[in-house]
Amino acid sequence: MDIGLVLNTLRDPAGVPFYPIVFQAxxxxxxxxHIAFVLLALGGIPLALIGNAKKSIDDNWKKLGAHMTQVAKISVSILIVLGVAPLLFTQVIYDANWYVTNTISGLWVVAFIYILILAYSLWYWFYYANKNNSPIAGLVGVVSLLAFVGAGVLMHAFANESIQPEQWMNWYxxxxxxxxxxxxxxxxxxxxAFMVSLSAPVTGIFLLNYVDYTSKCDGYTATYLSFVKNLGKKIATVGLLVSAVLFAVWVLTLNMLMNPLVIAIVVAVLVLLFMVIKESNSYITTLVLVVTALLISTLREVIRMNIMSKYGYSIYDYPMNIDWPTVIMFLTTFVGVGFTAVGFMLTMAWRAGRTKGIYTADATVTKLANATVGIxxxxxxxxxxxxxITVFKNTL
Amino acid sequence: MELIGLYPLFYFPQIGSAWLMGITGSIHIMASHTSVGAALLFAFLAHKAYKEDRPELYDYMKKYGMFLVIFSYVIGSITGPGIWYTATAASPRGISALIHNFVWVWATEWVFFIVEVIGVFTLIYTIGKIDRKTHLKLTYMFALASVSTLFLIIGIISFMMWPGTEAWYQTGSASDAFFGINTFPHMFLRIGFMILMSAIIGFIISSALKEKDLRSELTRKLAVIGMIGGLTVLMSFLWYVQTLPQNAWDLFHDVLWARDGMTRIVIATVITLYLILAFVLPRSINTVLAVVMMLVIGVIGVWPGEKMRESMRKPFVAGRYIYSNQLIARDVPGKHVKSEMALVAEKGLLKLDPFIPDHLRSITPENQLEAGHLIAKIACSNCHSLEKGAKFRPLPDKFPGLDAATIETILTEVIATGVRSYIPPIKLPDDETKALAAWLATQNK
Known part of the structure; x- marks a missing residue:
């Protein structure tokens, strides 16, 4: 089997509708x-379960558990919707890889959807059972966690299979x-293991954000905030160290230890460690975390490109048929609708969360609301x- | 070595892989249509609550919203990409064609998804926590974003049936593919169904309300909303079927409607009577009845409807240029796409498919049955189950008791010539046709 020939033959004959590098970016x-919310959900769920288990003996855990249940609930929704985009873009430039994986693992691909539905539905069950002090809440939550982990393992397997074209025929x-x-x-x-381990630093740093935000809200005692801060710091520190070790071993097996991108990631992790230990402003720490996530995402892509180039496949020579009208539609919607609407909702939610009683929109939020509806x-x-116009043009 | 871009096969015994997509798709339709319909209903209720100063309507919205989050945003948001996943496993080139034509349309829809998902949580959790005017604007925005997701997906689904005109084949422009002659009727059809579903689901919540007057008032309002939705569905359906390509219309009129038409009339009558009952005797709608009716509409209404739409598309899977079995049926000059049919007729599937083991590249007396089975999987299994007596369109049952020579004649004289307009008219080299016929003859006894 000439792998390069096969990879290039499998490309969609319609070509790509814009510069491949844009899809790659x-x-x-x-x-x-997407992965940021996957990791937050993965880290938030165990904390919620511990909170449920300890709620009768520890008020701090009770409160944190209830909040992390909500955090996990919303994170899963967001990770699903954010996951649509990379799924879309990978199919445009690496269609061969994704589709072969989806066929040789077809049954698991179908199962993935139903496992995820099961996991998420169980999490809602856990939420209500926990609220009503049901004795089975813990069990439901643990099964939900296992199902989420199962779905995560499947998704990892699909990504892993997609970058081993030399194995496809052996597997099929x-x-x-x-x-x-x-x-x-x-x-x-x-x-x-490395990817999963990242859930610890992400969740730990999230807890530090949580403390910074709620410290300005009513109903949060200093004892509680100090408890969460210590917990977040501990989880983030240990998590960063474990992730760093796993990362080093992983890149060593890939012979990429001295790759500039790898070095940049190591530096970013060290900076994060320093910021967590020094209790720097948690929002700035989160920004560094986002940069680290982008570097890791870039590394994944570099690994894939290196593998594919070995077989003579480059996304940059994918035939192009640029479709300007839809490019313009996406860009204007992304900036015009996306930024305004998300900006409106997040600003309003942020301010409402810190207001005692009913929040009345100020001038900025009102302008954003009006602009969103109008746009x-x-x-x-x-x-x-x-x-x-198009239908008339093409039919009359 | 000459190859065509066929992928490995995923085949689910007895059912066939393509039907798995239908199952996931039907679940998604129930959930997603409810979500858009409910978003419109929210805007209506929020408007009423604000203008008439009716705080009790906010409680209803909150209860409906929580139900909506679980039903639509758990099941709907997962089965949405789920259709992609199952479609990819079953018809990789079909989904690839859609992705490579409409990636920016889907990316635009994704922006609205994000607005919707953040919107639904914000909308529910800020009830009673922000001023009502701002909340009203939030519900307007949510409704507009939800309807926009419909606007954006409808052209893609319509393209799967056909681009509507010849324009796209020549220009390759996504807008010519997206806005075909059946895009707008299809859009109104779906909007009607969404409004209907918002009422059907709304009954579940309204019937559970403790305050009797409010319960009756909301149930009646929902009944009227449901009737408007139902009427829109009926009128749009009549418009929609007039915009089908000829062979889809023939299939619909001569086969599908003749077989399923009565069921559709019965379900429409049952829904109408249900809505009338809700309007005349609103207190007779209890939660059990509301849930049962929702399931009835889901199982008897959506699934056969989707099956019908999928069947009408045959023999194509997308844009009337890719057959269900993934082969490219015609040239699309606007996209520099070339038909593969002549090449397949000359060289055969086993020589052109990249994922064929070496020992099956050439047919010998020893491997003829094995090759025939594989050809059946490649060429037929997207629409047919390969087991005799299987649930969906079992292939061996189409040739009951026939010998290999007769089957070969049917394959060359009937199938390959396109007499059956819903079957891809594929010509294969003689040795592949013989192998397929020989294998079928061993399965149909």
Whole structure:
């Protein structure tokens, strides 16, 4: 099997509708955002479960557990919606890799969806059971966690299989006998362990953010805030050290220890460690964490590019058929609708959370609200007009 | 070595992989349509609550919202990408065609998804915590974002049926592919169904309210909303079927409607009677009845409807240029896409598919049955189960008791010539046709 020939043959004959490097950059950016919420959910769930287990004997854990239940609940929703974007962009430039994986692991691909539904539904069950002090709450929560982990392992396996084109034929037709059951599943335990370990620093730093935000709200005692701060600091510190060790071992197996990107990640981790220990402003620490996530996302992409270039596959020579109208639609929507709407909701939620009683929108939030509604109406009108003109043009 | 871009196969015995997508798709339709319909309902209720100073409506919105989060934003948001996943496993080139034509449309829809997901949590959790005017604007924004997701997906789903005109084949422009002649009727059809679903789900919440007058008032309002939605569905459906390509219309009119038409009429009548009952005797709608009706509409309404839409698309899977079995059926000059049919007829699937073990590249008497089975999987399994008596379109049952020579004649004289307009008219080299016929003859007894 000539792997390079196969990879290039599998490319979609329609080509890509814009410069491949743009899809690549969007992939790196959106994967980093997606994984941040995956890791927060993965770290938040155990804390919620501990909170549930200790709630009768420890008020601090009771409060933290309830809040982390909500954090996990919302994080899962956000990780799902953010996960759509990297899934979309990877299919544009690495279609061969993604589709082969999806077929040889087809049964697991289908199972993934239902495992995720099960996990998330159970988490809601845990939320209500915990609220009502049901004795089975803990059990439901643990099963939910296991299902979430299972879904995560599957997603890791798909990514891992997609970058091993030299194995595809062996997996699909071992000893020349084709297997269409879609039951292949191959994981890289070291890479998986490193990715999972990142949930500790992410969750720890989130707890430090949580303390900084709630310290200006009513209903949070100094004892509670100090408890959460210490916990966050501990989780972040230990998590960063463990992640650093796993990262070093992983990149060593890839012979990339001296790669500039790897060095940059190590430096970023050290900076994070320093900031956590020194109790720097947690929002700035989060910014450094975001940069670290972007570097890790870039490293994943560099690893994939290196592997693919070995077989003569480069995304940069993917045939192009630029489609300007939809490019412009995306960019204007992303900036016009996305920034305004998300800006409006987050600003309002931030300010409402810190207000005692009912929050009345100030001038900034009111302007953002009006702008969001206005821009979205204009967007819909332009879209419909565009459609009507196109249909008339092509039919009359 | 000449190859075409076929992927490995994933085949689910007895059901067929493509039907897995149908199952996930039907679940998603219930959840996603409810979410858009409910977003419109929220805007309506919030408007009423604000203008008429009715604080009790906010309580209803909060209860409905929590239900919506669980039903639509757990199940709906997962099964949405879930359709991608299952579609990818079953029809990788079909989904690839959509992605490579509409990636920016999907990316735009993603922006609205983000607004929706953050919006639904903000909307629910800020009830009673922010001033009502700002909350009203939030519900307007939420409704607009939800409807925009419909606007953006509808052209893609419509393109799967057909681009509507010849323009896209020549220009390759996504807007020519997106805005075809059945995009708008399809859009109104879905909007009607969404409004209907928001009422059907709304009954579950309104029927659980303790305050009797409010319960009756809301149930009646929902009944009217449901009737508006239902009427929109009926009128749009009549418009929609007029915009189908000829072979889809023939299939719909001659086969599918003849088989399932009565079921559709019965379900429409049942829904109408249910809505009338809710309007005339609102207190007769209890939670059990509301849940049962939702399931009835889901199982008897959505699943056969989606099956019908999927069947009408045959033999294509996307844009009337990719067949269900992933082969490219025609040239698309606007995208520099070339038909693969002549090449397949000359060289055969086993020589052109990259994922064929070496010993099956050439057919011999020893491997003929094995090769025939593999050809059946490549060429037929996207629509047919390969086991005799299986649940969905079992292939061996189409040739009951026939011998290999007769089957070969059917394959060359009927299938390959396109007599059956819903089957890809694929010509294969003689040795591949013989192998396929020989294998089928061993399965149909």
């Amino acid at each position: 969007l992939y790196i950016l959106t994967w980093a955002l 037709a071992p000893n020349g006998v084709i297997d269409t059951s879609g039951t292949n599943l191959h994981i890289d335990i070291l890479r998986l 979205t109406i204009i967007w819909a009108l332009i879209f419909l007009l565009w459609g009507i």
